[in-house]
Amino acid sequence: EPEVTQTPSHQVTQMGQEVILRCVPISNHLYFYWYRQILGQKVEFLVSFYNNEISEKSEIFDDQFSVERPDGSNFTLKIRSTKLEDSAMYFCASSEGWDRSQASTGELFFGEGSRLTVL
């Protein structure tokens, strides 16, 4: 069964360092997402990406964050200068897409997550 894969599974970094989290979405999917979950808190939307550009982003997704689809298979999240409060589980997800008029299921397939620890 196709799945979303994420690397690394766990990364420890020093505050101020740059981090890149990598994701390989399901191959025929068109929408890509990053969500994060701080320990003990709810899952929070960061950004969605479609047709090689950001389609939606949250207030969390500030100038320190960027996303890229460099080669048609990988989807990356870069945090330029990590802060302590960036420590969280970061989930990548992908979907076939959705059509408002057809009310598709809009199923997001999530990866297993990358745990980021900022010291």
Added chain:
Amino acid sequence: TQLLEQSPQFLSIQEGENLTVYCNSSSVFSSLQWYRQEPGEGPVLLVTVVTGGEVKKLKRLTFQFGDARKDSSLHITAAQPGDTGLYLCAGAGVNTGFQKLVFGTGTRLLVSP
């Protein structure tokens, strides 16, 4: 800011009992999804409800979307230990749809044999 509050936060029951989890908001959503998350894994979609008042059944799980599309419930009949996990509701905004899900605060369910 759209918020989804789930209740209860924690639920510990015996095998065979019934339970209901609630997901409430003051905002209207175009659709609402329920996910289940196991430790160390990402959320997995259980169901999507789209129409106000809609009821969907998935074996022993019954999902309902409120008439006003602001709330939802998940009812489990005769819970089993395999139902143990974190249940999350997630709303799709009227303007943003599934591009930007708002997740609920989560309900952690423990079903003991």
